[in-house]
Amino acid sequence: MPASAQTITDLARAIRAGETSAEAATERCLAEIVQRDPAINAFITVLADGARETARMADRELASGRDRGSLHGVPISIKDLFDVRDTRTTAASRVRDDRLAATDAPVVARLRDAGAVIIGKTNLHEFALGTTNEESAFGPVHHPLDPARSPGGSSGGSAASILADMAFASIGTDTGGSIRIPAAVCGLVGLKPAIGEISTEGCVPLSTTLDHVGPLCRSVADAGLLYEALRGKVARPSDAAQNRAPSRSAGGMRIGVLRDYFTAILDPQVAAAFESACLRLQEAGAALDTVSIPHASDIAPVYLHIALAEAAAYHAKALESRGDDYTPNVRLRLEMGRYILAEDYVRALNGRDVLRAEVNAAIQGRDALLLPSVPVPATRLGVTKVKVGANEEPVRNITLRLTQLFNITGHPAITLPCGKTAEGLPIGAQLVGPDGDTRALLGVAAALEPYFGPGTSR
């Protein structure tokens, strides 16, 4: 069996059954990194020695009766935006200095407290400002299923590390879709919790009011375990068993399907996979109806004015002093943000309130909203436009199109695999939960997961 073609839930059970150990699981991941990462480029820093030491300690603790929970001894990768003590935080940029972080970011500390083995820091789109990972000081990340394609971004190294069996899960950030986009095009589960639930301290910001932290992994149950750990809760093996057997069933669930803007521009294979998933959910007893967001056409302008203005505020000083050290396109997008007027930023904040109210209205009386995750499968590296039906769309715009709304509104959202293209490229669909209620979303996702369709997650 490949190093981590099993879930955290499965690994936790196997470790406690004596079928494997934290050290063995870690060694298998490290072996995959040695073998596969030169071609994939998912990692910026591999923490082999520290991972081995932590894994051995995890095994000793379990042997002595100390069980920290389901993440105990599980190899996990971290997007290189987070401080991990005694490592540099590169943000995939030459702009960052080589100073080593003195302490762990709170989310990393919580993972360590939960017993996780931090196996390395993953590559990303420079400063998380992009969806392909092509603009990285450390070179692009290649999709494990097709090296000519991007694994999506900006948490592309995170997704690739899981798909290539180099980690069991990863922690990413999501400002416009940067967890859900790579998870979707790599056939994984990616959770963006509700706004403000998970600490962003010790994480290089992109847009301070849109940034979210969350997990990429292979199942909804694993996403639940990681979500609780990131919040500082202890996830026990018994919790994993509960997560695997969801307390709710698909029958009787009310799901609002977002159409119009959200299905207007879809690759035909993505559209077909999404409609098949809708049919399967109905056959399972879920009640689906169509809902709309009246101001959906304003999503992109609202997002642009908030995201780039906030990013520009963070980067302005470095743009003046180290502008040439940015990759050219990231530099230009950040410079673009410096020209946004305060009055337009305020208009966008007002638009955020309008959109939040519309998403709340759409989900009112329903368990979740459903829509595709990314309109196209994994795009080819080196292209700036992609053909969707009869039209060509900018890669950046099309990949953000279906995810960025829920960064604006802060609703929790999760992507699950829902099929593959004829070429074997994964397709994802998103569920969106009630405002501030990530646990409710996870419950719905766990119940519906078996009906979403074939993916690569398990």
Place this chain on the structure above:
Amino acid sequence: MQFDIGSHLASRVQCTIGSMTIKTWLDIATQEADRRGLPALKPLLETLARATASLRSADWNADATGQFETTTTRTDAR
């Protein structure tokens, strides 16, 4: 101590003297990008201008007259 208010702010001060349309803003921003040696910024500023025009035309924007601002057209970017 003297502080340089910066070219961005100077441009905005200049904008406020006359009519502050998106076209005016775009012209000044483009000139400034050229002056700063960033001509490649021009197409991005044009994209931003279109997005700003769209944002300003949204029907949630109130104005000080008490009327909803619905007269700004999306062609204002050009």
